Amino acid sequence: MSGGWRTLCDMTADLVIEAEGLVKHFGKTRALQGVDLAVPRGTVLGVLGPNGAGKTTAVRILSTLLTPDSGTARIGGFDVVRDAERVRQSIGLTGQYASVDEDLTGRQNLELFGTLLELGRAGARRRAAELLGWFDLTDAANRQAKTYSGGMRRRLDLAASLVGSPDVIFLDEPTTGLDPAKREDMWDVVRSLVTNGSTVLLTTQYLEEADALADAITVIDHGRVIAHDTPEGLKRVVGGQTLEVRPSDLADLPRIAAILSEVGSGGQADEIRKGVLAVPVTDDRALTASVARFAAAGIAVTELSLHLPSLDEVFFTLTGRTASEDDTTHRTEVAA
Amino acid sequence: MSTLVGTPPTASPVLSTAAPNPRPFRLVRHSLALAKRSLIKTWRTPEALIDVTLQPVLFLVIFVYIFGGAVAGSTHDYLQFLLPGILAQTIATGAIAIGVNLNTDIAKGIFDRFRSLPIPRSAPLVGAVLGDVVRYVIVTVSTLAIGYLMGFRIDTDPLRAIAGCVLAVLFALCLSWLPVYVSMKVRTPGAVQGLMFALIMPLSFASNVFVSADTLPGWMQAFVDVNPMTHLVAAVRGLFLGTPLDGHVWWTLAWCAGFVAVFMPLALRAYRKKI
Ligand SMILES: Nc1ncnc2c1ncn2[C@@H]1O[C@H](COP(=O)(O)OP(=O)(O)O)[C@@H](O)[C@H]1O
Ligand SMILES: [Mg+2]
Numbered sequence: 001m002s003g004g005w006r007t008l009c010d011m012t013a014d015l016v017i018e019a020e021g022l023v024k025h026f027g028k029t030r031a032l033q034g035v036d037l038a039v040p041r042g043t044v045l046g047v048l049g050p051n052g053a054g055k056t057t058a059v060r061i062l063s064t065l066l067t068p069d070s071g072t073a074r075i076g077g078f079d080v081v082r083d084a085e086r087v088r089q090s091i092g093l094t095g096q097y098a099s100v101d102e103d104l105t106g107r108q109n110l111e112l113f114g115t116l117l118e119l120g121r122a123g124a125r126r127r128a129a130e131l132l133g134w135f136d137l138t139d140a141a142n143r144q145a146k147t148y149s150g151g152m153r154r155r156l157d158l159a160a161s162l163v164g165s166p167d168v169i170f171l172d173e174p175t176t177g178l179d180p181a182k183r184e185d186m187w188d189v190v191r192s193l194v195t196n197g198s199t200v201l202l203t204t205q206y207l208e209e210a211d212a213l214a215d216a217i218t219v220i221d222h223g224r225v226i227a228h229d230t231p232e233g234l235k236r237v238v239g240g241q242t243l244e245v246r247p248s249d250l251a252d253l254p255r256i257a258a259i260l261s262e263v264g265s266g267g268q269a270d271e272i273r274k275g276v277l278a279v280p281v282t283d284d285r286a287l288t289a290s291v292a293r294f295a296a297a298g299i300a301v302t303e304l305s306l307h308l309p310s311l312d313e314v315f316f317t318l319t320g321r322t323a324s325e326d327d328t329t330h331r332t333e334v335a336a
Numbered sequence: 337m338s339t340l341v342g343t344p345p346t347a348s349p350v351l352s353t354a355a356p357n358p359r360p361f362r363l364v365r366h367s368l369a370l371a372k373r374s375l376i377k378t379w380r381t382p383e384a385l386i387d388v389t390l391q392p393v394l395f396l397v398i399f400v401y402i403f404g405g406a407v408a409g410s411t412h413d414y415l416q417f418l419l420p421g422i423l424a425q426t427i428a429t430g431a432i433a434i435g436v437n438l439n440t441d442i443a444k445g446i447f448d449r450f451r452s453l454p455i456p457r458s459a460p461l462v463g464a465v466l467g468d469v470v471r472y473v474i475v476t477v478s479t480l481a482i483g484y485l486m487g488f489r490i491d492t493d494p495l496r497a498i499a500g501c502v503l504a505v506l507f508a509l510c511l512s513w514l515p516v517y518v519s520m521k522v523r524t525p526g527a528v529q530g531l532m533f534a535l536i537m538p539l540s541f542a543s544n545v546f547v548s549a550d551t552l553p554g555w556m557q558a559f560v561d562v563n564p565m566t567h568l569v570a571a572v573r574g575l576f577l578g579t580p581l582d583g584h585v586w587w588t589l590a591w592c593a594g595f596v597a598v599f600m601p602l603a604l605r606a607y608r609k610k611i
Contacts, residue, residue, distance in 0.1 A: 065448055065451050065452060088452060088453060093452040095448050097444075099444070099446050100446065100449075101377070103376070103381065108376060116459075117453065160449065
């Protein structure tokens, strides 16, 4: 599958983000051990990996904050080490941790970055007002950022990285810690950035998020790329969605199993946990179809949901180990 | 999101391939913009000024009323003698705060963002140093105001008095590159504070701040004579009270230049290396 994606990249050839063989060690920690990344213009790359996989390290190298021990990376053709200054002119970075000044107001933060980006006094003011409006922060514009809620801070942070209208945007775990509604808001923002021509590299710990936003997904683990593919390709490998049902009355289990086997993509319904049946599905309509069938049959359910595989399940499929198991072996290895 | 309206105000579709825009005085303009940030922060957290305004009050009251009679014969004479010294001591300890603040700040994401912007790498440090000028002016004005309430009077003229204040502020500004450097090298804000106090306290006690230099033990004289604090205090005393200046202004300026020449490059290099 990685072969297919390579060919796709070679065909487009217009790669805005390219990295080859990135290596970075922190003392004994091998944060990156030879990572390749490629993002064609106007697309979103999702970098998927568990905590400690090396996502932030890769983003920091691409955004010129760190120099790699070896390997090269280019943004828009400019080397992130040799032409760092040029690279900085075309990127916007939203780090994993808030990177606005908490003592300044939202507006002061954005105007400061506007001034630093040579927009001029009036230009900086106009741009700040525009972004505050767009991110629904106008009412809070004159309050110190430390009074903002988590979601508002993320929005301000993202707004700050857009002040210079960057062509390339790095988002390091943009939705970690946000509740589901706020997460969907952030997804909408990312989608509209791409519609407008930006190229986005975002890191995440959720397959669901990468699937919702990315044109391609690179899975990394312990500083190595273990897969890259389109979301569809990856889901074909790791298994697509499952529909899970928990009946109100356990006596209904057999009847539910029969319905699920019909609406599912052909697999048998399994009891994955006590009192919960699951079946693989390929079509989102399976959810509504099963609701109609349950209603017609007079079956009551307490839970009904569609799931993509969790990161643990993705890793299990790709490596034969779970992410956490692997962590332990890695640690002993490092200690030894 | 439901609240987002219209098209996002973002990217031009082509990656900018233009050469970096070499507009003049970038370092100056960017540093000033970042100095404004420090100013806003000072303005927003006035409690950070409490220690530097309280310290001169404590020192003046304790030394003037407890030791004044014994040291100088009269409390007024001692106040006249002591105030320039306390001003120098307070402003020098006031310069420690920048190291403590930077040490806290740099670990936060905001410095990451600065480093990802197309601005000179040194601008955030230069900006922080310049922004602190306002703190030094506040320290100077409040120390003089307290002195006046206690009976201190300038014996020269306003012009020389202002020159004395400017010299003190300039001294702090240049000295502050030392705590900036220390803050890049030391792990915690507390360590910056501790180390800087350990450096500055001997400077202010082994000097002419509290007593005239020639009353100090002979083995200390050599140190007292080169101590930058001695020169600053003697220069400010001369400008406030009309005592002989004897080249102390020039020695102070030489020390200022020395601090900048040594610690600014060291601090900038340490900052570039610090990730
Ligand atoms: N500055 C650093 N010093 C030491 N170790 C680091 C540093 N930054 C990251 N690491 C280590 O490198 C590994 C990868 O970290 P990171 O890139 O932050 O992963 P992720 O963002 O995927 O969670 C982790 O083991 C982390 O502890
Ligand atoms: Mg991370």
